Each structure stands twice: as structure tokens, then as C-alpha cells.
Amino acid sequence: MAAGIRNYSSQVADNLSLGQMGAIFEVGTTVVSSKKIIAIQFVDDSTFTTLTPSSSEFIGTASGNGDAITSSHTFPAGLTIYGQWTAFTLASGIIIAYQGSF
Numbered sequence: 213m214a215a216g217i218r219n220y221s222s223q224v225a226d227n228l229s230l231g232q233m234g235a236i237f238e239v240g241t242t243v244v245s246s247k248k249i250i251a252i253q254f255v256d257d258s259t260f261t262t263l264t265p266s267s268s269e270f271i272g273t274a275s276g277n278g279d280a281i282t283s284s285h286t287f288p289a290g291l292t293i294y295g296q297w298t299a300f301t302l303a304s305g306i307i308i309a310y311q312g313s314f
Contacts (some may be wrong), residue, residue, distance in 0.1 A: 233311040245299035250311055250312030253292045258305020259283045266296035266314060 227304045236244060241261065263281055265272035271293075283303040287293070296314045
């Protein structure tokens, strides 16, 4: 967790880390940016055009840990990934992106 979450009580910090700052239900290819996404749940098999990590510690399309994600990488329905992202664009699929604090 990022240092900023330490400014909250234990209960509030737990809620923030679990996506209690809201969620985004995305079914299209609209650019979603300027967000703090901490988890992505895949409702349908999905691919990304862009998935922008908050730092190189997290997976993404432009940079990140390991190989870059491309639109040929399919995330299966039912999977949830955790990390820190600031923007995404779906190429296909349906997701719920949970917002948090980092």
C-alpha cells in the first residue's frame, strides 16, 4: 500500500484497500483516465487497448513488471487482478474497475 493510506484509521484504510471509493462498470471502448484503480474484475473475457500502471511495479500495456500487455492477451471471465492503475481502455469485454487510494 502507498504511504497515503496510513493517514486513515485502520477501518477506513481497510475499506479503501477493498475498493470502497466506488467502482466503474465498463462495457465499451471508452477511455477511462485520471482514476485510481486498485482491482479489476472481469465479468466477460476481456482485452485491453491500454492499461496504464501507476508505476513500473505493476503490469500494464506501456510499461510495468514483466512483459507489456497487448490486445492479444485475454483475461478470462471471473478473474480479478490487483494493482494500481490510472487509466484503461478496453478493446473488448466487460469489467468492473474498483477505485481506491494509492
